[in-house]
Amino acid sequence: MRTFATLFLLLFLSEAEAFTIVNPYDKEIKEESLASVVVEADFAAVDSLVISNDANETVTLEVNPKRSHYCKSVNLHLGENSLKVVGYKEGKVVKEETKELFLTSQVDKEYRYPPKDYNKSYFHNDENEKICSKCHDMSVNEVEGVAFEDITKSNCYECHKKINRDEHSHAPSINWLCTSCHNGNVGAFNQTDNAKTKYSVPDPIEEICLSCHKKHKEEWSKKRFHHEPAESGRCNRCHNSHSSPSEFYLRKPAWELCTGCHKEKIEGVHIVKTFGRKAHPTHNVKDPSREGKDLSCVSCHNPHVSNAPSLLQSESAMGLCSRCHKK
Ligand code: HEC
Ligand code: HEC
Ligand code: HEC
Ligand code: HEC
Ligand code: HEC
Ligand code: HEC
Ligand code: HEC
Ligand code: HEC
Incomplete structure (x- = not known):
């Protein structure tokens, strides 16, 4: 026994x-x-x-x-x-x-x-890092604003190399300037993250984005109408900060992104309201105003700002139609 x-x-x-x-x-x-x-x-x-x-x-x-x-x-x-x-x-x-x-x-x-x-x-605190530091260098070795000549030399690379695996990678991420965004601060929407990780990002993140995208900051501040998710500074709602299959680092192709929040606009009945007219297409046809691209919500709407109501890509609704319908 x-x-x-x-x-x-x-x-x-x-x-x-x-x-x-x-x-x-x-x-x-x-x-x-x-x-x-x-x-x-x-x-x-x-x-x-x-x-x-x-x-x-x-x-x-x-x-x-x-x-x-x-x-x-x-x-x-x-x-x-x-x-x-x-x-x-x-x-x-x-x-x-x-x-x-x-x-x-x-x-x-x-x-x-x-x-x-x-x-x-969250992972990055002294206690967790202690275990790894037997084999990995856990210190920050980036120099502010200076891209790594050889990105594999970034101390973050070995553990996080897959973060930039999609076709298009955003400049600060692919240059391994991780702390340009992960500066350890928190914002109005993530106060509860305070001091939980060395590499927190503030939410909203807009201020950091616009600190590099200065031209947009200036242009956008002059516009009359602002799209709510952009206005609230949550650029990462729509953009992945690291990498994406899209050249604009979108989380999804534009049409899918927009219809995720505005499902009722898919049919395009909101575009040509005149009685008897069919709905206007919103996708699956070529966009005559943008070489090589398909029609989508952003053919007619600016995702961020505009001087026209409904965030139109032109100063007025009539001007909008003539971007694609020449007669
Ligand atoms: C005994 C040494 C050792 C320790 C301790 C260790 N690692 Fe590693 N780790 C390695 C080596 C060596 C590699 C390179 C890939 C390989 O040969 O496995 C690696 C690779 C990695 C990778 C990349 C894996 C991939 O698929 O690309 C991650 C992530 C990682 N380590 C995380 C950690 C974390 C987190 C800790 C602490 C909790 C830790 N490691 C502790 C040795 C270690
Ligand atoms: C030893 C491996 C290792 C190294 C080196 C490393 N990380 Fe991490 N990191 C991790 C792990 C593990 C997590 C937890 C998430 C996960 O499972 O991938 C993490 C999570 C994060 C997070 C999310 C917040 C958090 O704390 O959980 C950020 C941001 C981050 N790392 C940035 C960095 C930066 C910047 C560097 C370089 C200065 C770096 N990491 C170096 C392993 C590592
Ligand atoms: C450290 C500076 C820096 C920060 C911070 C930064 N960007 Fe960028 N971003 C760049 C540079 C440089 C480019 C041009 C090269 C490229 O496409 O990656 C770029 C390109 C882009 C592009 C592609 C379109 C274009 O204009 O070329 C988008 C979209 C973008 N950034 C969004 C963002 C968002 C959203 C944030 C905040 C989450 C952000 N950026 C933060 C430097 C930065
Ligand atoms: C342009 C700003 C920006 C840059 C540069 C950036 N990140 Fe991030 N990162 C974010 C934001 C914002 C989040 C929060 C989640 C989200 O929006 O996807 C995040 C989230 C993360 C996470 C957490 C994912 C999770 O599962 O919770 C890790 C890990 C991470 N980043 C690692 C890195 C590493 C490593 C680098 C450098 C190669 C880097 N980031 C560069 C903005 C950035
Ligand atoms: C509602 C979703 C959404 C939000 C929120 C958003 N964007 Fe965008 N952004 C897009 C889409 C969609 C495109 C691509 C437009 C196109 O295909 O013409 C884009 C393109 C861009 C570009 C490149 C094209 C250009 O206009 O120069 C930059 C830079 C950019 N966004 C930065 C930002 C920043 C910074 C924020 C936060 C203040 C932000 N975005 C918030 C959806 C969004
Ligand atoms: C995360 C959710 C979300 C996403 C994604 C989103 N929107 Fe919005 N959108 C809103 C909210 C919230 C409002 C403001 C309330 C309302 O009118 O429904 C709004 C308002 C609008 C308006 C009306 C603005 C006005 O001034 O009348 C237009 C046009 C619009 N969105 C177009 C788009 C387009 C185009 C996209 C894709 C690039 C998009 N939205 C993606 C949430 C979103
Ligand atoms: C061919 C151009 C065009 C396309 C494509 C288009 N819209 Fe519109 N949209 C308009 C016009 C014009 C208005 C203004 C209607 C008015 O004020 O009567 C508008 C208004 C809106 C509004 C605000 C007014 C309302 O009815 O709530 C939203 C939100 C909107 N569109 C979202 C979308 C989304 C999401 C898509 C993609 C599925 C899309 N639009 C595709 C032209 C277009
Ligand atoms: C960004 C380009 C673009 C803009 C802006 C645009 N259209 Fe169109 N429109 C199209 C395309 C593409 C088609 C589909 C043509 C085809 O099927 O060959 C179309 C089709 C139509 C049709 C025919 C619908 C049907 O029965 O198939 C009408 C009517 C129409 N548009 C009216 C308008 C009006 C009114 C405006 C302004 C409010 C407008 N369009 C703005 C691109 C646009």
Whole structure:
């Protein structure tokens, strides 16, 4: 009986200590579609780790006696994700553990609000960084306003390299001037983030954006009408600050972005109201006023500001029609 209990205890111990997921935490809210998985593993109990996400993207990491921590960036999709880590010893499963994460969206209503049991958590404090600094340099080595000649030399690069993985990357991000935005401050809408991470960004972020985009600051301040999400300074509602498939770093193609908040405008009945007229197209045809582009909401509306009501791209509704209809 006693040997049985000891055996059981031994098995239990080896399972408990085989590996620990150091990052991410469980039920974490994410804003970028990435998570860094860091696993502390004991070679005596596991010889390989298999990390996988919901898309079944799988990576196998060989555990060796000389190394304590194993790291891998993993892709996330909108909504609830589960990341699984399985530890093997000589081909047999020793331990399995899952972490649930929720990727929020600024523009899709259904993903804007995570379930109640999820929390926003932050990584960069002295205590968390201490574990990593055995192998990673955790200090900031960027010089304000000076792009890295070799971006792999940024101390942020090794852990965050996937943040600029989309086709178009925004200048300060691709030059690894991360602290130009992540300056450690908070704004009116994220007071609760104060001092939770070294690299917080103020929300609203407009002031930082316009500190580089000075021409826009000047131009926009002179206009009569301002679009609410831009006026409130939340540029990141529509723009991803890091990278995107769009040349304007949009979170979605313009038409999808606009109709996310203005669904009722899809049919285009608001454009030509004269009795008997069909609705005006709002997409899926070429835009005669913009070479090579499709018609979309931004063909007629400025997403930020305008001197005309309804944020029209021209000074008046009549002027607007003649941009595309010449007669
Ligand atoms: C024992 C040394 C060691 C420790 C401790 C360590 N790392 Fe790593 N990490 C590495 C090495 C080496 C790499 C380069 C890739 C590789 O060979 O695994 C790496 C790569 C990474 C990556 C990039 C993975 C990818 O898929 O590109 C991330 C993210 C990362 N580490 C995060 C962390 C975090 C967070 C901590 C602290 C909680 C940490 N690491 C602790 C050694 C370590
Ligand atoms: C050892 C790896 C590592 C290094 C080096 C590193 N980070 Fe991180 N960072 C992480 C991890 C892990 C997270 C948590 C989010 C995640 O899972 O990717 C994180 C999160 C963040 C966040 C979100 C806020 C927070 O604290 O959770 C910001 C912003 C950030 N890092 C910026 C930076 C900047 C700027 C640098 C360079 C000065 C840097 N990081 C260097 C691993 C690292
Ligand atoms: C440190 C300076 C800097 C900051 C801060 C900055 N930008 Fe930029 N941004 C640039 C530069 C330089 C370019 C031109 C090169 C490029 O496209 O990346 C640019 C380009 C852009 C573009 C592409 C269109 C264009 O005019 O070329 C958009 C959109 C944009 N930024 C939005 C933003 C938003 C939104 C913010 C705030 C979240 C912001 N920027 C903050 C420097 C900055
Ligand atoms: C132009 C401003 C800007 C720059 C430059 C920038 N970021 Fe960010 N970053 C933001 C904003 C704003 C957020 C908040 C979430 C959002 O809007 O997507 C954010 C969020 C993050 C997050 C948190 C994602 C999460 O899941 O919660 C990480 C990690 C991050 N940034 C890392 C970096 C790194 C590393 C760099 C440098 C390569 C960098 N950022 C450069 C503006 C910026
Ligand atoms: C409602 C969504 C939305 C918000 C909020 C928003 N933008 Fe934009 N922005 C867009 C769209 C859409 C485009 C691309 C327009 C096009 O295709 O002609 C764009 C283009 C841009 C450009 C490049 C084109 C140009 O006008 O020079 C810059 C720079 C820019 N935005 C900066 C900002 C800044 C700074 C803020 C915050 C003050 C902001 N944006 C807020 C949707 C938005
Ligand atoms: C995050 C949600 C959101 C997104 C995305 C968004 N809007 Fe808006 N928009 C608003 C709000 C809020 C208002 C002000 C209240 C209202 O009129 O509904 C508004 C108002 C407007 C108005 C009326 C302005 C006036 O002065 O009468 C127009 C036109 C408009 N949006 C066009 C667009 C276009 C074009 C896009 C895509 C580039 C877009 N919106 C994307 C939230 C959004
Ligand atoms: C062909 C030009 C054109 C296109 C395309 C277009 N609009 Fe409009 N939109 C107008 C005009 C003109 C008005 C002003 C109507 C008026 O004042 O009677 C307007 C008014 C609006 C208004 C404010 C007035 C109201 O009825 O609430 C919103 C919001 C709006 N449009 C959103 C959109 C969105 C979102 C899209 C894309 C799905 C879009 N528009 C596509 C021309 C266009
Ligand atoms: C940005 C370009 C653009 C602007 C501005 C624009 N249109 Fe159009 N319009 C189009 C395109 C593209 C079509 C579709 C033509 C086709 O199907 O070949 C169209 C079609 C139409 C049609 C025919 C609809 C049908 O039955 O298919 C009418 C009527 C019309 N527009 C009126 C207007 C009026 C009135 C305005 C000003 C309020 C206006 N348009 C502004 C691009 C524009």
